Amino acid sequence: MKLFKLMAATAAAAILLAVPAYAQTRIALVVKSLGNGFFDAAAKGAEEAAKEIGDIELIYTGPTAATAEAQIEVVNSLIAQQVDAIAISANDPDALVPVLQRAQQRGIKVISWDSGVAPEGRSIHLNPSDIGLIGETIIKLAADYLPEGGDVAILSAASTATNQNAWIEAAKAVIPEKFPNINLVATVYGDDDSVKSTEEARGLIAAYPDLKAIIAPTTVGVVAAAQVVTDQNLIGKINVTGLALPSEFKQFIDNGASQAVALWNPIDLGYSAVYLAKALVDGQEAAPGATFSIGKVGEVTLDDTNSAAMAAPFQFDKSNIEEFSKIY
Amino acid sequence: MTDTTTTGRQLPDRLDNPVKSAVLSWESLLVLVALAIFIANSFASPYFLNEWSLSDMTFNFTEKALIALAMALVIITGEIDLSVASIIALASTMMGLALQAGADTPMLVAVGVGVGILCGAFNGFLITGLKLPSIVVTIGTMSLFRGIAYIVLGDQSFKGYPVDFSWFGQGYVFWVISFELVLFLVCALIFYVVLHHTNFGRRVFAIGNNATAARFSGVRVDRIKFVLFCLTGLMSGIAAVLLTARLGSTRPSIAQGFELEAVTMVVLGGVSILGGSGTIIGVVLAALIMGLVTFGLGLLNVPGIVMSIFIGSLLIVVIALPILFRMWRQRKA
Numbered sequence: 001m002k003l004f005k006l007m008a009a010t011a012a013a014a015i016l017l018a019v020p021a022y023a024q025t026r027i028a029l030v031v032k033s034l035g036n037g038f039f040d041a042a043a044k045g046a047e048e049a050a051k052e053i054g055d056i057e058l059i060y061t062g063p064t065a066a067t068a069e070a071q072i073e074v075v076n077s078l079i080a081q082q083v084d085a086i087a088i089s090a091n092d093p094d095a096l097v098p099v100l101q102r103a104q105q106r107g108i109k110v111i112s113w114d115s116g117v118a119p120e121g122r123s124i125h126l127n128p129s130d131i132g133l134i135g136e137t138i139i140k141l142a143a144d145y146l147p148e149g150g151d152v153a154i155l156s157a158a159s160t161a162t163n164q165n166a167w168i169e170a171a172k173a174v175i176p177e178k179f180p181n182i183n184l185v186a187t188v189y190g191d192d193d194s195v196k197s198t199e200e201a202r203g204l205i206a207a208y209p210d211l212k213a214i215i216a217p218t219t220v221g222v223v224a225a226a227q228v229v230t231d232q233n234l235i236g237k238i239n240v241t242g243l244a245l246p247s248e249f250k251q252f253i254d255n256g257a258s259q260a261v262a263l264w265n266p267i268d269l270g271y272s273a274v275y276l277a278k279a280l281v282d283g284q285e286a287a288p289g290a291t292f293s294i295g296k297v298g299e300v301t302l303d304d305t306n307s308a309a310m311a312a313p314f315q316f317d318k319s320n321i322e323e324f325s326k327i328y
Numbered sequence: 329m330t331d332t333t334t335t336g337r338q339l340p341d342r343l344d345n346p347v348k349s350a351v352l353s354w355e356s357l358l359v360l361v362a363l364a365i366f367i368a369n370s371f372a373s374p375y376f377l378n379e380w381s382l383s384d385m386t387f388n389f390t391e392k393a394l395i396a397l398a399m400a401l402v403i404i405t406g407e408i409d410l411s412v413a414s415i416i417a418l419a420s421t422m423m424g425l426a427l428q429a430g431a432d433t434p435m436l437v438a439v440g441v442g443v444g445i446l447c448g449a450f451n452g453f454l455i456t457g458l459k460l461p462s463i464v465v466t467i468g469t470m471s472l473f474r475g476i477a478y479i480v481l482g483d484q485s486f487k488g489y490p491v492d493f494s495w496f497g498q499g500y501v502f503w504v505i506s507f508e509l510v511l512f513l514v515c516a517l518i519f520y521v522v523l524h525h526t527n528f529g530r531r532v533f534a535i536g537n538n539a540t541a542a543r544f545s546g547v548r549v550d551r552i553k554f555v556l557f558c559l560t561g562l563m564s565g566i567a568a569v570l571l572t573a574r575l576g577s578t579r580p581s582i583a584q585g586f587e588l589e590a591v592t593m594v595v596l597g598g599v600s601i602l603g604g605s606g607t608i609i610g611v612v613l614a615a616l617i618m619g620l621v622t623f624g625l626g627l628l629n630v631p632g633i634v635m636s637i638f639i640g641s642l643l644i645v646v647i648a649l650p651i652l653f654r655m656w657r658q659r660k661a
Binding site: 033034035059061062063064065067068069070072073074076077079080081082092093094095097098102 | 373375376378380381384385387388485487494497498571574575576577579581582583584585586622623626627629631632633635636
């Protein structure tokens, strides 16, 4: 027991010494679970913002298991530590509400980011992007490499997938106005299944000989399409693009099957979350229509539910895929 | 409990020599560990010694500890119930359905507790009626009960529980003493009396020490086991009410992993995993220790994975210490 006590006391002393004693803003970045590259990247961005703003102690924490119960224990300990703000990516939009309300009652500012909490539990929710921005980005990704314009097709997830359908609608809406020489010839559905997506991609290539680009706003479809283009030696003729995880997709940027893809950038997300939290701590009011600065990322405006969209999806190409493929 | 030197024929609650046990008992060791952690916590974090912090801490373990009380009895008989967390999921789901059907708060509580008892009775029937091993049965019902919750809810959730219902999981009886804590203490007292001061409790130990001998002595082994599984079901149902009220919502993934934490509390509390010995005081202390450790490390923002390592090591150290001590004494003697 002596050894145990000694160890505990030593650890305690070490941690005490590590904590700076002067007054500063303490912001907790709470993630769904630790040991996840996406969230580690978000924490990196948060650190960057904390340094930029200055006088901020950033607490990066989260449970080991991605459950609401475990996250509540984490929030409880943050309440006890009387942090100034909690920025959380929640494992459950409802179950976290009671404990976050308690945090707010004790004067802690609460925002959610990435995975939101119901409005009662937070002041602001930061979405990585929004439907309009995503719809525009997926067309832009193809159009940027088609100066002459041409035929493009969309390979989506399931025909019932709410997110993808909304993005495709937004994409269709933006084409006539901003990309008049892009001709969307077909939308097919690979059901987020590798085999089905591969078949659908082959079908597109066979049916539309003039096809210049396949846009897949799903991480499964985009890999399948790029594989088909690689296998059929169509690199340089058909450009595959869409929403892709850098780590899964790096090989297709490297081999030229794709010029560029996009996805939310977790670094910017963590960065922006800290800016928003700090603004609330400094007394800025969260209300529909209010505008918040998020540093180098720009600014956001809150909608009716106090949600905000950070930015268009972040583009990955030859210049940065190496770096991001290591992150997520 | 160690007062086995009284008159009459008695089965000891613990198999150790009772003479030196007052000082060297498991419970004293646990008290020391709890004190050590408490002191370490107070030094480590300036936020620990605060009535609200300590009150918040109790929420980390009360629900699991309620289950651990009943689990201790089951394990003392040499059985185990791994389906407890899934019973919570099913009971909570049924409460959600009842809520949608327009149930009021007393009805919601009745549904939660009732479903718990039914699930426990189902386990008990399979184990004592069909003579199936409890570990197999409860691994099966672990998937079955939660599976039903997933079929009902999918990726949806039930919410909108009434405000007076949320009091069970978020309310305070007085000052910072939560309803959950009071309920746990009352239940612990009842379990203490039942296990250590009733014939029923004696029989539980008898079964765990030698079920065959107990049967030949006229103990209705199967009936007692059946009752115990109903009891774990009941406690899981109560835990489901508390947890649902605390979360204010139901999702099929609710209470994931609670079964292992409840078993950890029981084993850390000194209940022999092979059955036959253990005390309620030990289990209560173990629950407190787990709460102190997780909350204390949480205050220092120690990552969850380090916390698991810490609890695992604690479990091994606390269990190994007395054995090492005994070996050392034997070598000396």
